[in-house]
Amino acid sequence: MTTGVIIGRLLQSNVRSFRFTCIEKTIALPRIGGLVCAEIDTDLLVFGVITDILWLSDELIAQLARAENIERGVVTDNQFQRAAGQYIDVLSVGYRDTSIHHALPPRPPLSLEQIRLCSAQEIIEFSGPSYTYFRLLLEAQDDIPINDVVAAHLVQAHAAHHAGGSPDWILGAVDYLIELLVDDYAGLTGVLEAMAQIDPGIQQIFKE
């Protein structure tokens, strides 16, 4: 199986979530809704969905921000070379031992473990059999912009499935989502509105 590129290393974790930072050359790769994975040990891989990307300030950043003119090189250097304040939050949505499980991992990954951005093939493998990992996303804490996270994830996963020959994956995903959110008008419409905003072309699938 084609595996995704390594994009960072783990900073902190618990079974529900983990936080990592990117290595220098992959800072621009993570997007909210993206599926990443990290090894817990040789035969145990945790999957998670990126829920937030933070850039924290420090004294130097604060001073530079207050300056009237900064050279572009200085900006780029601080954005990509220093990157001291980058944190990427991930919600655990499943794990793989001998098979895929849409449940919290038995234990969290360890610090400095490599984080990989899942390949299209890995996305299909993880999300293909069923949509049951959605519940772990929807149970997220209130401070996560979950509607947009879920919408972004659906769009990215749909792209992988579509390219992999399963354009109807998104239909089942939306149906499952409706089932989960039938009692939550605001939540469901929020996710679907966001999805239509992120990828206006996706509505073609629903017209057919």
Place this chain on the structure above:
Amino acid sequence: MANLRTSIGKITGGGIKQHLRADLDIVPEEIDVGAYVLILGERWDYYALVADLAHNSGGDRRFAERPIQDRLPDGLARRVNRRTLKPTAQLMTNLCMPAGDGSTTNKPVPATSLPPLHAPVCLAEADDIARLFGQPDQPGCWVVGYTREQGHPVAIDMRNLVRRSVGFYGATGTGKSMIARVILSGLIRMDLAATLTIDLHNELAYDDTATDSGALIPGLKSIFPEQICTFGLGRGTLIRGHRPDRVLELGMTDIQVSDILLLADELNLTDATPTVTSALVRTYGRNWLREFLQLSRTDGQAAGSVAAWAKKAGVSVASADALWSKLQRIKRLGYVVEQPEQDSIQQMLSALQRGEHVTLSFGHFETDLDFLLVTNLIARRISQVWQQDAERYRSTQQDEPRPLVVVTEEAHKFLDRQSLGQTVFGSLARESRKSYVTTWLIDQRPSQINEEVLSQVGTRICGWLGDERDVEAALAGLPGREVLRRILASLQPNGQMLIAGWAVPTPIAVRSRWYDANYANEVRSGASE
């Protein structure tokens, strides 16, 4: 069987008494009240009728209250609506089969248990309908229509149908006469009973043209040229330009006092009439009418005058005079003759006794007096003959009478509420089932038919009815009337019928089989469906 079906919903509550509740996964317009569904339980498959439909108020009510089309692209909004705004169906279940029993010969049994919650609900397939009502290709079964949702053929076991009277009801233009013709032609094709079709308006025997579409409506004679014997009322009468096979004439000796008394309203007879007619019978015997009408009225004292006879018979001259003048109407009827060339009523009865199929067209005789006189007289003779035959069979167990079906349109003319079943036809409709005679009543105003007669109607085949009293009368005596009322209200104004009662194990709404030239060709070729 079960795994090949497509579920349209699942059981989510309810009970037998207050009906089962099912949440459906289809849009409301895809199913009608009156549709048949199968509930797939673990031990039993339950047949159920959709008794009511409602929008589901479960889940977040905002999905119903706020149109999501305003916020989402059309296709996506439609998908959300289909899954959040699910209709709920009330299901009336009364029959079941062992789960997965694909046999076409096993008949469903009464349901006495509940299907489990979440049991899948599926639209009934053609085999289910056939198992319930009859196999289209089974001897004795005739396809009368098709289920409204999926067009599965609905066949009725005609052997069962002819054991009780049938009411074909419906407002004008609903197609009650058409489905009656479909069923009647099926009966003739299968030759399961003798039939007498009283064709008041000359529409049934020979080809006719639909008033609205101009399409050909085949006559029974053109479908069954060999099996049908057409009678026309009165010598020289042409029916739709055709000379009937036989002429029906009434001899004056055929007419009894009771036949005249039944015409009291039509002839405006007085209370003294029974006294006068009794005296006439005492004087002239069975020739009373002929002899009476031959009396003169010109000279009150002369021999051979009405007055002279009245004085001699001891009845009021004025009453006798009045009756004489009123009975002149009978004398003037073109089909009433002093001495018919042949006993055509007996010819008709003999044909029916042999099990043949007869139509009686009235030609240009179209007054209520004609209808009442002729039908009551024939009904009286039928009643006498079939009662004798039935009694003889019961005592000897030999020569079982062949069932006879008497079909008439505008049944309320002979069976109205005021007459309270006094007419001979009323007695025939009420009481002759045990004598192997049943009546098929075609009428748009069942509420005008005598209640006792209505109560003897076993099978109701009913189109849309606008008048609440007619609905009440059409469904009188049937269980689950509230449900049936809803189904009736859901029928299209033309070509859809509710069939309920004796001949069907459970009510069903059908799209009627279309009675036209194609149908006639199918019947001629022997096809049931």
